[in-house]
Amino acid sequence: MVVHALHQPSRHRWQAWALAGASWLCAPAQAQNIPLGLHDLVGTTVIAVDLNQAIDAPVKDERATPNLSSLIAQALNKSPLLKQAQAQQEAAEARRGVSRAELLPSLSLRIAGGPEKSTGINVPNGSDEHHYETASIRLTQPLFNLVQIKEFEGSRKALKASELKVQSAQEQVALQVARAVVDLSTARIALHFSEQQLQDLTQILTFMEARSAAGASSQADLERARGRVLAARQVRLDQQTQFRQAYTELERLTQQVPRALSLPSMQQLGRQPASMSEAQALILEKNPDVQALRLEYQAQEKLVTAERSRYLPVLGLSLEQDHTRNSRGTNPRWTDTRALLVMNWNVSLGGREYYGIQQASAELSNRESRLQEEIDKLQQVTDADMTLLESAQLRKQAGLAEVQAAQMVVEAVQAQLASGRINSLMDSLDASERLFASRQRLIQAIGQELKAHAQLQQRAGQLSNLSTLSGN
Numbered sequence: 283m284v285v286h287a288l289h290q291p292s293r294h295r296w297q298a299w300a301l302a303g304a305s306w307l308c309a310p311a312q313a314q315n316i317p318l319g320l321h322d323l324v325g326t327t328v329i330a331v332d333l334n335q336a337i338d339a340p341v342k343d344e345r346a347t348p349n350l351s352s353l354i355a356q357a358l359n360k361s362p363l364l365k366q367a368q369a370q371q372e373a374a375e376a377r378r379g380v381s382r383a384e385l386l387p388s389l390s391l392r393i394a395g396g397p398e399k400s401t402g403i404n405v406p407n408g409s410d411e412h413h414y415e416t417a418s419i420r421l422t423q424p425l426f427n428l429v430q431i432k433e434f435e436g437s438r439k440a441l442k443a444s445e446l447k448v449q450s451a452q453e454q455v456a457l458q459v460a461r462a463v464v465d466l467s468t469a470r471i472a473l474h475f476s477e478q479q480l481q482d483l484t485q486i487l488t489f490m491e492a493r494s495a496a497g498a499s500s501q502a503d504l505e506r507a508r509g510r511v512l513a514a515r516q517v518r519l520d521q522q523t524q525f526r527q528a529y530t531e532l533e534r535l536t537q538q539v540p541r542a543l544s545l546p547s548m549q550q551l552g553r554q555p556a557s558m559s560e561a562q563a564l565i566l567e568k569n570p571d572v573q574a575l576r577l578e579y580q581a582q583e584k585l586v587t588a589e590r591s592r593y594l595p596v597l598g599l600s601l602e603q604d605h606t607r608n609s610r611g612t613n614p615r616w617t618d619t620r621a622l623l624v625m626n627w628n629v630s631l632g633g634r635e636y637y638g639i640q641q642a643s644a645e646l647s648n649r650e651s652r653l654q655e656e657i658d659k660l661q662q663v664t665d666a667d668m669t670l671l672e673s674a675q676l677r678k679q680a681g682l683a684e685v686q687a688a689q690m691v692v693e694a695v696q697a698q699l700a701s702g703r704i705n706s707l708m709d710s711l712d713a714s715e716r717l718f719a720s721r722q723r724l725i726q727a728i729g730q731e732l733k734a735h736a737q738l739q740q741r742a743g744q745l746s747n748l749s750t751l752s753g754n
Contacts, residue, residue, distance in 0.1 A: 467545050
C-alpha cells in the first residue's frame with residue numbers, strides 16, 4: 283500500500299498512514315520491505331529542481347522530464363572515463379590484428395640494380411665492369427610457429443578483457459549518476475521540509491512575541507524561541523549547500539541543467555537480491571572487473587606458453603622467384619623458381635628465452651594475485667552493501683513510526699495554537715524540530731536504500747542497462 287502522507291499532511295492521511303504502518307510493523311523484521319519511496323514523501327513522482335518554484339509545481343510534459351535512465355544515457359555519451367576505456371579497447375583490437383597478421387601469408391618484392399665489377403680467373407683481362415640487375419619475389423606462409431599462435435590466442439583474450447573494461451567503465455559512470463540523482467532528490471526534499479520547519483517555527487515565534495508583549499510569556503522564552511528560528515535558518519542554509527553540490531555533480535556528469543526531475547525508485551533499479559549468498563554468487567559471476575581479470579590471467583598464460591615455445595623449431599613454406607642479369611660477370615637474364623619447406627631452430631638466444639619465461643611467469647603470478655584480491659574485495663563490499671540495504675529498510679520502518687508520532691504531536695500543537703490555549707510553547711518548538719529531524723532521518727534511510735541497491739546492481743554489471751530504457 284502506497285500512501286502520500288508527508289506532503290501537506292492532513293489528519294485523515296496520517297490516520298490512513300498509521301494503519302498502513304501498523305501492518306508493516308507487525309511483520310517480521312527480516313521479511314519486511316516497506317513500499318515507501320521518495321515520491322511518497324512529497325506526493326508526486328516529478329519534483330521541481332528550480333528553487334524558485336514549489337517542489338510540486340506542475341510540469342508541462344512529465345514524459346520529457348529527465349529520469350535516472352535518460353540521465354545515465356546522457357552521461358555515457360559524454361563521459362571521458364568511458365572514452366578512455368573505448369580507446370584502450372581499440373588499441374587491444376589493433377594488437378590482435380598485429381598478432382593475427384603474423385600467421386597469415388606475407389609477400390615481399392625486392393628490386394636492385396647498379397654498377398658491378400667482377401674479378402677472377404674466368405673473367406677476360408682479369409676484371410669486368412657491367413650493370414647488375416636483380417628482382418626477387420617471396421611468398422611465405424608459417425606452417426608451425428607456436429610462439430605466434432599463442433601470442434595471437436593471448437591477444438584475443440586481451441581484447442575480450444578490454445571489452446569488459448568498457449562495460450566496467452559504463453557501470454562506474456552509471457553509479458556516479460545514480461548517486462548524484464539520489465543525492466539531488468533527497469537534498470531537494472530535505473530542503474523543502476526545512477523550509478516548512480522554518481515556517482512553523484516562525485509562526486510560533488510570532489505567537490510568542492504577541493504573548494510576550496501582553497506579559498503572558500517571559501523574555502527568556504521569547505529569546506529561546508528566536509534562537510530556534512535562527513538555528514532552523516542555519517539548517518536551511520546547510521540543506522541549500524548540499525543541494526547545490528549535488529546539482530553541480532549531476533551537471534558535471536550529464537552536462538545538463540534540469541529544471542525538474544523524475545524521482546528515482548527501487549523499482550527502476552531492478553530486482554533486489556533475496557539473500558547475501560544470492561548477491562555474492564550473482565556478482566562474482568557477472569562482475570565485469572572480475573571477468574576482465576580472469577581473461578587477462580588466461581591471456582598471460584598464453585604468453586608464458588609462447589615464451590617457452592621459443593625453444594621449439596619454426597616451420598614454414600616459401601615460394602620464391604629470382605630474376606638476375608649480369609650476376610658474377612656479364613651474362614644474360616637468368617630466372618630461378620623455388621618452392622621451399624623452411625625450418626628455423628634457434629637453439630640458444632643468449633639466455634633471452636630463459637629470462638623471457640621468468641618475466642612472463644612473474645607477470646602471471648601478479649595477475650593471479652590481483653584476481654584473488656579483486657574477488658576478496660568484491661565479496662567484502664557485497665557483504666557491506668547488503669548489510670547497508672537491510673539496515674536502510676529497517677531504518678525506514680523505524681523512521682516511519684517516528685514521523686507518524688512526531689506529526690501527531692505537531693497537529694495537536696497546531697490545534698492548540700489555533701484555539702489560543704497552549705500548555706507549553708517550548709514543547710511546541712521541540713515538536714516541530716523533532717518532526718523535521720524524523721523526516722530527515724527517513725529521507726536519509728530511503729536515499730541509503732537506493733544507493734546501496736544501485737551499488738549492488740553496478741557490481742553485477744546491470745546498472746548501465748537502465749540507459750536502454752531512456753526512450754521508454
